[in-house]
Amino acid sequence: MTAPLLRIEAVEAAYQSSIVALHGVSLDVRPGEIHALLGANGTGKSTTLKAVSNLLPAERGQVTAGRIVFDGHDTGRTSPADLLRLGLVQVLEGRHCFRSLTVEENLLTGALGRDARRSEIAGDLARVYAIFPKLKDRCGTLAGLSSGGEQQMTAIGRALMSRPRLLVLDEPSMGLAPLVVRDIFEQLRRLNREEGLSILVAEQNSTVALQYADRATVLDAGVAVLGGDAQTLRQRADIQAFYFGEGVASSALVDEVAVASPHEGA
Structure with missing residues (x-):
């Protein structure tokens, strides 16, 4: 095995x-x-x-x-x-975001820890927006002003920008509405099944x-x-x-x- x-x-x-x-x-x-x-x-x-x-x-x-x-x-x-x-990329408890940065700026910080071309980062960003469409709609909003679910999606999206294995x-799921929790877990399972994450x-x-x-x-x-x-x-x-x-x-x-x-x- x-x-x-x-x-x-x-x-x-x-x-x-x-x-x-x-x-x-x-x-x-x-x-x-x-x-x-x-x-x-x-x-x-x-x-x-x-x-x-x-x-x-x-x-x-x-x-x-x-x-x-x-x-x-x-x-x-x-x-x-x-x-x-x-x-090995971790999303800590508590929906940690840079509250004074926009949602998109938060996502982009996830690519800082690896060497990546601008085109690669743009592609990864588009991928995150495809996974969590709400983030694309809120990309220019300060993370601190977004909802709890959006902050959790931002934290996960930022981690995905690091291309985790x-x-x-x-x-x-802490503090989130059941429908939001289901959406997040459905997307995680899709990444697991389709991309082997x-x-x-x-x-x-x-x-x-x-x-x-x-x-x-x-x-x-x-x-x-x-x-x-x-x-x-x-x-x-x-x-x-x-x-x-x-x-x-x-x-x-x-x-x-x-x-x-x-x-x-x-």
């Missing part, structure tokens, strides 16, 4: 050298798949994604054990800027994430407690109770859903 594009191996992480956030988390993302990272607020999803992009040091955090490998590169030994050039998304998405909204993902991993208190095929997880009525931390999963659930391992899919 094809080697994973991203492999997280028994990773532990802490903030300020004392607040442990991850306990031996392992998962992999295969080329051309959508992998959902599920869990309630505070379970370690954002920490995992920041560890993937080597962004923890900026928040006084660090990976204290294990390793993360993206396409053969140890992310802990690779700068965030170099990871972006290699094709692995797009890492942190809570893209690999996606790792962290979500509290398990219903949406499992609808579009190929596989999923569930975090609870910084531990990867369940993992496997998204359709299998989606069909379990009792996954919701476990997912929201209302109790320990039944032995039947553990038996039927493969526990995530560092060698899954190898």
